[in-house]
Amino acid sequence: MASPSAAASSGVAVRRWTPPPVPVAEGLAGHDGGAGSAGDDDDGESVASAGCGQDGAELAELAELLRIEGDLAESVAVLLGRVPTSTVELVHGPWHDVVAGCELLDWLVENGPAALGWDDGTMWNRALAYKAACALAGAGCIVHASGRRRFADARYYYRLEPRALAKGIRQAAQSQDSPPVLGASELGALCARMADGGIELGSHSYHLTRYTDSFTGAEAASWLMAQLGCSRHNAQSVGAAMLRAGLIRHVNNAQLFSDQPSFVSPAVASASRGRRVYPCPYCAWKAFATAVSREAVLEHIALCRKVADQVLASHRPRTGSA
Incomplete structure (x- = not known):
């Protein structure tokens, strides 16, 4: 059998073998191989759009889920500020201050109620911790390190952004404030x-x-x-x-x-005080009209036109009898 190099030199098209795509659930088994690993495109709309469209109802639902009656943004900042993070070395380099999704849920199950100040002895199971983490991710507080995955109970790495909630609260308040109607x-x-x-x-x-x-x-x-x-x-x-x-x-x-x-x-x-920007069509002198009068602008353009006509006249072929 001819080698690929010999086949290429003889003009035969050679197609390189590429491994088939591996499904995320089977091949990756919930592990981050770095930005751009297989399966990332399936979750492409992930956190890029999360946290930008928070309205009052979603914020109230988050506060009710976490049983927060005071400052929601401050309480979430205290909660996420206690989560331990680390630096992870992956294929494309290190990711700093990240935590795996499964490790975050482990921490929430063990420490979530105490960090939020629940003093009635209520404990979280993993389902409730996952629901709370998804709500925080929807508010933009939990973001995949490469920005391409939704939150999952797996070894995908996330950054914690508690300040994003305060921004979402401000945006919700602004959307409820109707702008003045002016004719x-x-x-x-x-x-x-x-x-x-x-x-x-x-x-x-x-x-x-x-x-x-x-x-x-x-x-x-x-x-x-x-x-x-x-x-x-x-x-x-x-x-x-x-x-x-x-x-x-x-x-x-x-x-x-x-x-x-x-x-x-x-x-x-x-x-707007009657002044405009007059770019000269003959040279690179542009955006100067706010500092000079319109007459000076027209004078400059006329001078450039005269020079251009002289240059063109000097290049015209001479006609006449020998």
Whole structure:
């Protein structure tokens, strides 16, 4: 029988043998072989979407399950803060501060009620510990180390993120707070107050260009909160409505309003005062119109056009009799 190298040199297509896919339940037997091991794609929607859509009912269900009457986020932080973690060496390198799912359930069965302050002698069985762990994973507090698996009673490794619950509680409160409804005239009046001393305008650099009479999205959100008496989340919604209406604009023509603290991000908005960005079609001079007049812009473009015409004329072929 010809060797693969000989077959390849003779022009015969050679197909390398690859092992068949091994089912997770049979082959892996509940063990993490590292990020990208077989079976990861089956759970692809795992924790990436968990914890982002928590509403009041789910949070109340979690509090009832854990019998927490006070601060839910603080109690969960105390519970998960006591879970022992370690560093695990896997194929693709070490995973720090992780705990296996089966070991986490062992710890919850033995220490969960005491860590939560249950003083009536109630003990957890493994089914109740698994239900509590799944609820915490749904709130984003238990995350697979590679972000590709749901919680399982197996030797898959997870990180503990107790702060994610506080973020979910804030998001639930923001979703229940309805944003103020403002018409076009009300938005215009609000923007007029903003431009007439409501927000202190300054000169800032963004993408190697300096813009005058500009402010950050974070400053706008704080000012809108004070004016409307709404949450920061709803202030950002009002800022987005002002941007869509053309009352404010991003200095780099971005389409989204964002509550960001600095001009390094795409959250830079500039008051609409009749100034535009005029890119020169003949050279690389762009985004300068906030600092110069429109007449200077047109003069620059006319000069560039004259130079371009001279260059083109010098390259035209000469015609005439010999």
